[in-house]
Amino acid sequence: MSISQFDTHEIFNQPRPFEDVNLFEGDIGLRDAVTREGAASHAAELDAFGSQIGTSEIFELGRQANVHKPDLNTLDRIGQRSDTVEFHPAYHDLMRLSIKAGIHAQSFEEGAGIGTAVARGAKHFMMSQVESGHICPITMTHAVIPTLKIQPSIAETWLPKVLTREYDESFRPMTEKSGVTLGMGMTEAQGGTDVRSNTTRAGPVGDGGPGQAYHIHGHKWFMSAPMCDAFLILAQAAGGLSVFLVPRFKPSGEVNAIHFMRLKDKLGNSSNASSEVQFHDAYGELIGEEGRGIANIMVMANLTRIDCALGSAGLMRQALAQAVNHARGRRVYQKTLVDQPAMTAVLADLALESEAATALAIRLTGAHDRQATSEREAAYLRLMTPVIKYWVTKRGPGFSYEAMEVFGGNGYVETGMMGRIYRDMPVNAIWEGSGTVMCLDVLRVLARDPDAARLVMEEFAELKGVNPDYDTMLAKVADDLAHASEATCRRLTEDLAKLAAAAIFLKSGPDFVAEAYIASRLTGRSGDCYGTLPEGIDTRALVERALPI
Ligand SMILES: Cc1cc2nc3c(=O)[nH]c(=O)nc-3n(C[C@H](O)[C@H](O)[C@H](O)COP(=O)(O)OP(=O)(O)OC[C@H]3O[C@@H](n4cnc5c(N)ncnc54)[C@H](O)[C@@H]3O)c2cc1C
Structure with missing residues (x-):
C-alpha cells in the first residue's frame, strides 16, 4: 500500500501499525498458559478484554498518558497545602478500564474460584502491553487486599470500596467515593531493601494496639501513585516495625497531614506519579500487632x-x-x-x-x-x-x-x-x-x-x-x-x-x-x-x- 502526500516522494514500504488486534486471541502462548493453569472457563471474558483493549483508540490512550506526565500541586492558589496530582484524562480512562475489568481486585471478589487469579493475571499481562504506568496503583490495590484482611476492623471499612469495579478519581473522603485505590510506602532515603533502617515513627493516639489510631511522623523516599486513597506505611512503633493504613483523609473528613515534596523525574514509567513524601503526625491505623510490620507487608x-x-x-x-x-x-x-x-x-x-x-x-x-x-x-x-x-x-x-x-x-x-x-x-x-x-x-x-x-x-x-x-x-x-x-x-x-x-x-x-x-x-x-x-x-x-x- 502506498500513500502519496508530497510532491517530493511517495511513502511506501512502511508496515501497518500493530493495533486493532485482539491481544488474547492472537497470542497462542498466552492462551495455552491460561488453559494449562486451569482458567479455560474464562476464555470468553479474556477474549472480549483482549479485543476491547487492542484497538488503536486504547493504544492512543497509552501514548497520551505517557506524553502528558502527571503534575504535582504542592500548594494551592493562595499558598495553602494542596498535595494533589493532576493526570491527563487518558490516565483516568486507563484506570477506569483496568478497574472495570477487575485487575485491581478480581482474585479476591466474592465467588472467585479456581482460575480467577489466572484470568486476572492474564488481563494484567494484556493491559501492561497497552500502558504499564497506570498498572502500578492497580497492582498495589490488588496486593494490599490480603494485608488489609489481617485487621478485620479496617477490612470491614475499606474492602467494600476496594472490591467495587468503580473508578472514582475525585479527591474526597472514602466514605463519599464509589471506589478507592491503595498504595504503599516502605522505601526511605537511607534504605529501601533494608526496611529495618526505617526512621519513620508511629506513636499511639490513645491506648494503641491493632486497629487503633497512631500519629505517623517521618518520610518515604519513594511512594508511587500518591492520589491513591490510602497507603500501607511502615513505621517504627514502640513494639518494633509495624504497618499502618494511612488514608488521605482523616475519619473526621479533614485532609490528612501527608505532604508531597516532589515527583520523581524517572527514566520511564512516565504516566505514573512517584512521590517523595513527608508525614507530619499523619493519622494512621495499626494493622495487626506492633512489630509484625515486615511479616504483614510481605503478604503484599x-x-x-x-x-x-x-x-x-x-x-x-x-x-x-x-x-x-x-x-x-x-x-x-x-x-x-x-x-x-x-x-x-x-x-x-x-x-x-x-x-x-x-x-x-x-x-x-x-x-x-x-x-x-x-x-x-x-x-x-x-x-x-x-x-x-x-x-x-x-x-x-x-x-x-x-x-x-x-x-x-x-x-x-x-x-x-x-x-x-x-x-x-x-x-x-x-x-x-x-x-x-x-x-x-x-x-x-x-x-x-x-x-x-x-x-x-x-x-x-x-x-x-x-x-x-x-x-x-x-x-x-x-x-x-x-x-x-x-x-x-x-x-x-x-x-x-x-x-x-x-x-x-x-x-x-x-x-x-x-x-x-x-x-x-x-x-x-x-x-x-x-x-x-x-x-x-x-x-x-x-x-x-x-x-x-
Ligand atoms: C519508579 C519507582 C517507583 C517506586 N515506588 C515505590 C513505592 O510506591 N513504594 C515504595 O515503598 N517503594 C517504591 N520504590 C522503591 C523501590 O522499591 C526501591 O528502590 C527498591 O526496593 C530498592 O531499594 P533502594 O532504592 O533503597 O536500594 P538499596 O536497598 O540500597 O539497594 C541497592 C542495590 O543493592 C542490592 N542489595 C540489597 N541488599 C543486598 C545484599 N544483602 N547483598 C547484595 N546486594 C544487595 C539491591 O539488589 C540493589 O541492586 C519505587 C522505585 C522506583 C524506581
Whole structure:
C-alpha cells in the first residue's frame, strides 16, 4: 500500500501499525498458559478484554498518558497545602478500564474460584502491553487486599470500596467515593531493601494496639501513585516495625497531614506519579500487632512480585508482536524482512524468550489460585515467586532493545511504542525487591523451608527421561541446591527459572517449542545475543506461532 502526500516522494514500504488486534486471541502462548493453569472457563471474558483493549483508540490512550506526565500541586492558589496530582484524562480512562475489568481486585471478589487469579493475571499481562504506568496503583490495590484482611476492623471499612469495579478519581473522603485505590510506602532515603533502617515513627493516639489510631511522623523516599486513597506505611512503633493504613483523609473528613515534596523525574514509567513524601503526625491505623510490620507487608510484596513478572512478560510480548508485525511489512533488498534467515533467527529467539516469560508468569498465578488446596502449589509459590520475578524482569530490558532494533531507526524514535517499552522495562526488576534481593530470597526459602525445594524439584523430576539436556540441567540444579551460597545465588536462580520454563514446555508442548527452548537455554549451545539459536531449530514455525497471520 502506498500513500502519496508530497510532491517530493511517495511513502511506501512502511508496515501497518500493530493495533486493532485482539491481544488474547492472537497470542497462542498466552492462551495455552491460561488453559494449562486451569482458567479455560474464562476464555470468553479474556477474549472480549483482549479485543476491547487492542484497538488503536486504547493504544492512543497509552501514548497520551505517557506524553502528558502527571503534575504535582504542592500548594494551592493562595499558598495553602494542596498535595494533589493532576493526570491527563487518558490516565483516568486507563484506570477506569483496568478497574472495570477487575485487575485491581478480581482474585479476591466474592465467588472467585479456581482460575480467577489466572484470568486476572492474564488481563494484567494484556493491559501492561497497552500502558504499564497506570498498572502500578492497580497492582498495589490488588496486593494490599490480603494485608488489609489481617485487621478485620479496617477490612470491614475499606474492602467494600476496594472490591467495587468503580473508578472514582475525585479527591474526597472514602466514605463519599464509589471506589478507592491503595498504595504503599516502605522505601526511605537511607534504605529501601533494608526496611529495618526505617526512621519513620508511629506513636499511639490513645491506648494503641491493632486497629487503633497512631500519629505517623517521618518520610518515604519513594511512594508511587500518591492520589491513591490510602497507603500501607511502615513505621517504627514502640513494639518494633509495624504497618499502618494511612488514608488521605482523616475519619473526621479533614485532609490528612501527608505532604508531597516532589515527583520523581524517572527514566520511564512516565504516566505514573512517584512521590517523595513527608508525614507530619499523619493519622494512621495499626494493622495487626506492633512489630509484625515486615511479616504483614510481605503478604503484599509477594503479590506485587508476581505482577512484576506479569508486567515484564506483557511488555516482552508487546515488543515481540510489534517486531514481528514490522518484519512482515518491511522489505529490505527486495525481500520481506521476516523471511530473511538472519532476521527469522532473531525473531524466533525472541519468540522463545517471550513465550517462556509468559508461561512462567502465568504459572505463578496458577500456583496462587491453587495454593490453598495443594501443598506442592504452595511450595511452588514460595520458592518460585522470587525466582520468576528475578528472571523475567531481568530478561526484559535486553529483550526490548533487540525488538527495538528490528525496526531499525524507527525503533529509536518516539513516534512508535518501542522507546516507551524499553524505558518501562527496568523498573519491574528494581522495585519490589531488586534482582540480587530476589536471589537472596531464594536462599532464604531454601534455608527456612527445605520442603519447598523438595516439592518443586519433585515436579521437575516427573519429566525426567524425556530429554537428555533437561536431565543434565535437572541434576545440576539438584546439586547446586545443596551448595547454594550468596556468591552463586544468581546462577542458581537463573537455572531454576530456565528449568521451570523447560518443564512447562516439556509437559504441555508443543514439542518443537520445548526442544528449541531446551537446546538453546539449557545447554550453552546458543550465543550471547538473540538470533544465535543452535542449528536444527524450526525458526519459521516459532515466528508463525508467535504471531499467527
Ligand atoms: C519508579 C519507582 C517507583 C517506586 N515506588 C515505590 C513505592 O510506591 N513504594 C515504595 O515503598 N517503594 C517504591 N520504590 C522503591 C523501590 O522499591 C526501591 O528502590 C527498591 O526496593 C530498592 O531499594 P533502594 O532504592 O533503597 O536500594 P538499596 O536497598 O540500597 O539497594 C541497592 C542495590 O543493592 C542490592 N542489595 C540489597 N541488599 C543486598 C545484599 N544483602 N547483598 C547484595 N546486594 C544487595 C539491591 O539488589 C540493589 O541492586 C519505587 C522505585 C522506583 C524506581
